Amino acid sequence: MWQITWMLGLLPDWIWHFLLVASVVGIFAGTLLKFIPFVQQYTLPIKIASVVLALLSVFMEGSISKEAEYAAKIKELEDKIARAEQERDEANAKIRTKIVEKKIYVKQNVDRLVNQIVEVEKIINAECKVPKEAIDIINEAAKTRQPKDNK
Amino acid sequence: MKKFFIILLVSFATALVLTGCTTVPPVYPKWPEVPQEINTVCPALREIEPTTKLSDVVKSVVENYGTYHECRIQIEGWIEWYNTQKTIYERAVAK
Numbered sequence: 560m561w562q563i564t565w566m567l568g569l570l571p572d573w574i575w576h577f578l579l580v581a582s583v584v585g586i587f588a589g590t591l592l593k594f595i596p597f598v599q600q601y602t603l604p605i606k607i608a609s610v611v612l613a614l615l616s617v618f619m620e621g622s623i624s625k626e627a628e629y630a631a632k633i634k635e636l637e638d639k640i641a642r643a644e645q646e647r648d649e650a651n652a653k654i655r656t657k658i659v660e661k662k663i664y665v666k667q668n669v670d671r672l673v674n675q676i677v678e679v680e681k682i683i684n685a686e687c688k689v690p691k692e693a694i695d696i697i698n699e700a701a702k703t704r705q706p707k708d709n710k
Numbered sequence: 711m712k713k714f715f716i717i718l719l720v721s722f723a724t725a726l727v728l729t730g731c732t733t734v735p736p737v738y739p740k741w742p743e744v745p746q747e748i749n750t751v752c753p754a755l756r757e758i759e760p761t762t763k764l765s766d767v768v769k770s771v772v773e774n775y776g777t778y779h780e781c782r783i784q785i786e787g788w789i790e791w792y793n794t795q796k797t798i799y800e801r802a803v804a805k
Contacts, residue, residue, distance in 0.1 A: 636737040643802035647742045650794040654787055658747040661783045669776035673769055680765045687764040694758050694767065701755035701774065 564622060567615075572623050579616035585609030739802055742795045748788050752781035 589606035593599045676683065755777060758770045 633737055639802050640737065640739045643739055643798050646798045647795055650798065651743065651745050651791070654791050654794070655745040655747050657790075658745070658783055658787045662747075662780055665776055665779045665783065668779075669773060672772045676765050676769050676772065680763075683765045683768060684763050688762045689764050689767050690762075691760065694760065697767065697771075698757040701757050703754060 567619055568622065568626070575616050575619040575623060578612055579620060582609045582613035582616055586613065739799060742799075744791065745787070748784045748791060750784070752784065753777055 585605055586609045589602045589609060592605065593602045755774045756770050758767055761767070
């Protein structure tokens with residue numbers, strides 16, 4: 560069905576406006592012509608053709624107005640989406656900057672603390688010797704284990 | 711004559727009901743890109759080299775804390791990214 564509508568839609572809009580007017584005129588002409596001798600034999604074919612044409616024109620007129628309505632709707636949606644895309648790009652840029660700044664701060668903090676450890680290394684190591692078992696436990700805690708690994 | 715006009719009227723009504731049976735092409739926003747800064751896996755925690763020095767242990771612990779904080783920042787970034795994008799999306803598709 561849509562293929563037929565699509566093919567008919569290829570015709571310019573003014574043709575359908577013209578055909579609608581012509582078919583309405585045809586319907587009335589069909590009624591009036593029956594009073595004229597010699598021509599009255601053509602009234603029925605004229606009436607039938609006009610009605611068929613009028614139906615088709617009304618359908619296509621509706622289709623044209625719907626198409627215009629949908630085109631406006633699509634344009635509106637596309638504008639909204641374009642605005643949203645711009646907004647999300649700006650939001651992404653903000654998040655990116657924030658994360659980079661925070662990570663730099665963390666790195667600087669770690670570096671500062673590591674330097675501090677180096678400065679007071681002798682004090683830290685003076686009264687404590689770490690047993691191998693303690694290191695094994697810490698390393699074990701640092702590992703990411705899957706549930707099956709513990710079985 | 712009356713019959714003809716009734717048929718005509720019914721036919722017009724049918725045509726009007728069926729008028730413009732077309733479909734709207736779907737218009738969807740594209741899936742938003744995730745910033746590379748948050749779209750990375752958190753690194754594994756650092757293990758301590760065999761040592762007896764407490765300073766080496768403390769150093770590793772401090773570095774692991776740093777790794778945790780970086781990972782936390784990434785997770786916070788994901789949450790913020792999701793909430794922001796959701797708000798923008800909902801605003802865009804709202805009627």
